[in-house]
Amino acid sequence: MTTMKKFISPMLTALVSVIIFLAYSGNVAAQKLYLSQEDVASSKTLLPPPPQPGSPEFLADEYHFLQAKLLRDTPRGEQxxxxxxxxxxxxxxxxxxxxxxxxxxxxxxxxxxxTRSMECFGGLGCKEAKEYYRRTRPFVYYGESSRTPASDEWMKTNYSYPSGHSANYYGLAYILCALRPERQNEILQRADEGAYSRVIAGCHWMSDIKAARIIAAAVFARLQASDEYQSQFRKAHKEVRKAVISK
Incomplete structure (x- = not known):
């Protein structure tokens, strides 16, 4: 029975990662975004270069990676x-x-x-720095598989710095905080969890996460100058307040 469990568990993990990978290019990516690539700040200009191997900053990245790896076979790892x-x-x-x-x-x-805002953060906001620095992801650096192995080949060509997933989590959180400021502490904590999940999964270094937070803030600020975004925000805010009152 123990042998069977050891065999089934990796199969389930792989199956889940396939589903997640297919979903990634689904309905959200098909949405018309509020911003274009030209609208967002240059991530190459905005961010410092990623830490280089051997530097104190990279040693900190390695430490965080090894600490996060200990969580993989726990409920937090499944999350x-x-x-x-x-x-x-x-x-x-x-x-x-x-x-x-x-x-x-x-x-x-x-x-x-x-859904029309999300990839402004993780897609447009991160694209330039990702392509310029072409930073190797942790699971590639250590010659391992990530916790979402179905997307490993794709991730090898979609680089580590900054973290697009983390930028999405923080960007969504900033919008949600604007919609319900009374819930901001809880919302931002969940964004932190979503971002740290990328370190646990072996897909990103901690410095990728910190850079993503900067990108998300810059893109969120730029969205405020979009008339189309502002018009939709007012509709969403009205909808949220109505839902809160009727809850």
Whole structure:
């Protein structure tokens, strides 16, 4: 029985990672974004270079990687696998912290606001620095597999610095905080968890996460100058307040 469990567990992990990888290029990516690549700040200009091997900063990255790796075979490690899903299901990961479940059916205005904003953070905001620095991801550096092995080949060509997933988590959190400021502590804590999941999964270094937070803040600021975003934000805010009152 023990041998069977050891065999089945990796199979389940691989299956989940396949589902997550397929979902990543699904309905969120198909949304028309509020910003273009030209609209966002240059991540290459905005960010310092990533830590180089042998530097004190890189040693700190290695320390955080090894500490996070200890969590892989725990419930927190399983959460890290689930947190890799960047389909619209990522919105439900904020359900507890936001206090409301955001789906296309139940909160269409808020759903549209978030899904049309998300890849402005992790996609457009991170693209230039990723392609310029081409930083190796931890699982590649150590010759391992990540916790989402179905996406490993793709991740080898979509570089580590900064973390796109983490930028998405922080960017969504900033918008959600603007919609429900009374829940900001809980929302930001959930974003921290989603970002740290990338370290646990072996997909990112801690310095990638810190850089993603800077990118998310810059893109969030730029969204405020988009008339289309502002118009949709007002609709979403009205929808959220109504849902809170009727809850």
């Amino acid at each position: 890290a696998i689930q947190d890799a899903d960047m389909s619209d299901k990522v919105l439900l990961k904020f359900e507890e912290s936001f206090g409301l479940a955001i789906t296309k059916e139940t909160m269409p205005q808020t759903y549209e606001l978030l």
